Amino acid sequence: MAFFEPMQKATEPRHWLGDMEADHYFYGAGVMGQRFFEALRDEGKLLGSRCERCDWTYVPPRLYCERCFAELKELRDVGLRGRVKAFTVVYVNKQGEPLDPPEVFALIEFGPNITPFLHKLGDAPPERVHVGMVVEAVLKPPAEREGKITDIRYFRPI
Amino acid sequence: MRDVAIVGVGCTPFRPLTPEVNWKELTFQAAVRAYEDAGIDPRRDVDSFITCAEDFWEGFSIFDEFTPDQLGAVLRPMHTVTGDGLLGLANAVMQIKTGLCDVVVVEAHSKISELLTFEHVVELAFDSVYEAPLSRERDVHPYYVAGLEMQLYLHETGTTEEQCAAVVVQDKQNALLNPLAPYGTRMSVDDVLGSPPLSDPLKRLEVAPRADGCVVLVLAAGEIAERLCEVPIYIEGIGWCSESPWIAARGAEALYAKRAAQMAYEQAGITNPLQQIDFAEVDDRFAFKLLQHVEALGLAHPGQAGKLLLDGMFSRDGELPVNPSGGCLGAGDLIEAGGLARALEVVLQLRGEAGARQLPDVETGVALSWRGVPHGTGAVAVFRRRS
Numbered sequence A: 001m002a003f004f005e006p007m008q009k010a011t012e013p014r015h016w017l018g019d020m021e022a023d024h025y026f027y028g029a030g031v032m033g034q035r036f037f038e039a040l041r042d043e044g045k046l047l048g049s050r051c052e053r054c055d056w057t058y059v060p061p062r063l064y065c066e067r068c069f070a071e072l073k074e075l076r077d078v079g080l081r082g083r084v085k086a087f088t089v090v091y092v093n094k095q096g097e098p099l100d101p102p103e104v105f106a107l108i109e110f111g112p113n114i115t116p117f118l119h120k121l122g123d124a125p126p127e128r129v130h131v132g133m134v135v136e137a138v139l140k141p142p143a144e145r146e147g148k149i150t151d152i153r154y155f156r157p158i
Numbered sequence B: 001m002r003d004v005a006i007v008g009v010g011c012t013p014f015r016p017l018t019p020e021v022n023w024k025e026l027t028f029q030a031a032v033r034a035y036e037d038a039g040i041d042p043r044r045d046v047d048s049f050i051t052c053a054e055d056f057w058e059g060f061s062i063f064d065e066f067t068p069d070q071l072g073a074v075l076r077p078m079h080t081v082t083g084d085g086l087l088g089l090a091n092a093v094m095q096i097k098t099g100l101c102d103v104v105v106v107e108a109h110s111k112i113s114e115l116l117t118f119e120h121v122v123e124l125a126f127d128s129v130y131e132a133p134l135s136r137e138r139d140v141h142p143y144y145v146a147g148l149e150m151q152l153y154l155h156e157t158g159t160t161e162e163q164c165a166a167v168v169v170q171d172k173q174n175a176l177l178n179p180l181a182p183y184g185t186r187m188s189v190d191d192v193l194g195s196p197p198l199s200d201p202l203k204r205l206e207v208a209p210r211a212d213g214c215v216v217l218v219l220a221a222g223e224i225a226e227r228l229c230e231v232p233i234y235i236e237g238i239g240w241c242s243e244s245p246w247i248a249a250r251g252a253e254a255l256y257a258k259r260a261a262q263m264a265y266e267q268a269g270i271t272n273p274l275q276q277i278d279f280a281e282v283d284d285r286f287a288f289k290l291l292q293h294v295e296a297l298g299l300a301h302p303g304q305a306g307k308l309l310l311d312g313m314f315s316r317d318g319e320l321p322v323n324p325s326g327g328c329l330g331a332g333d334l335i336e337a338g339g340l341a342r343a344l345e346v347v348l349q350l351r352g353e354a355g356a357r358q359l360p361d362v363e364t365g366v367a368l369s370w371r372g373v374p375h376g377t378g379a380v381a382v383f384r385r386r387s
Ligand SMILES: [Zn+2]
Pocket: A051, A052, A053, A054, A055, A056, A065, A066, A067, A068, A069, A070
């Protein structure tokens, strides 16, 4: 077996730069996603799908229950208000540079027996955020909504 | 069913950069060492080869077609597991237990230094409709998910930031005695707590730095293992489990690891882990993960691991040493090779070949892997040196 002198620079030996061509997929919304995003865009509502057998609601809605594997048909409006279950204040971007101002991500619970929902918090100084804090979704104005998860700008404390 | 034992191990040192070899040569180096250690010729003696890799880490699509030549596996049974190395190990165990194969080779590697957009690939693992757009908007670092999970774990268990910081101190100190580990150093809890926050409460020094490296293990059926080597290390149990993939579904407990451990323990006849296990090697890509994983293994009650760590229970001379190798924080985040790196340390310790970091009188060790942010997949393997 050959042993090699360690090199100091990764770019010292001959190398080639390349890309993984992964930027050009499209991802379909699916049956439940279609209804979720239409309700968000057109009515400003957040929908979940409920499993009657498990008494459990999924937000965003899914076509199936991951607990009992039933097909779910019942959609319910879970409202725009919830409580912070967990949160984190992010200080860096993907390059490791400072994010100014920092971004706050949170898991939000709309009520008992509902899966937590991942989104961002806004209008909230990081030092004021706490578990259990009541927050509500701030939506983009109707004319600006596109039927995307970012139609919710963030959740703010109330 | 037949017993399965590890009869050969080979690896490269783990390092931040490995520009002098390409990824195939890196694998070749580790494979040659493993075959030498087992005393086998891969062209003659191996019935099946398994690589553990994922296209996006490698920069190839259909990466599994690129695996045979550097392992001596051309024109032989070979397949790829898209997951952590311990999942490949589980496949090897099954191939031998069923009688399909007698000798099987498992390989996993990291050449992650050649991926220039690591954080973007991690984000691409998020749900593309509901999750990724949230961090993409402001180019947020995807490890915010680890910060979120850490906050949940601390809040619900009462574990403290000091206890998490102490994990880093212990790992990096253990790594000083491991010649394979690149990130050994002496530091204090204050050094860790004072390092810049990445995603509060997660600090930068609590994130395992990435490393390149390769690990190859040779497995054989019990009767062959006894013939091939003096100290076969038996795989007494192996389990794996996946949680719901949704980031928002993750709880304070590492349920994937707990279920994987239950599966492995049942096969190994382990009913009282604290009594029956001598040491553990667990994934700790983020410091709090060591504590969460130790609890999932049943080696501490939920929320107690941090306190027990400060009491010295998991240090090299403690009652139940954890990560004598230095773990991911000291030896590096080896991506899909992480599980085999943990297994390698367990095997070296059980063989009595761990050099300056050798633990005294160890018979049973356990390895635990986790696939990393944002996933909830883990695997657990129980290894024993039979007297
Ligand atoms: Zn159900």
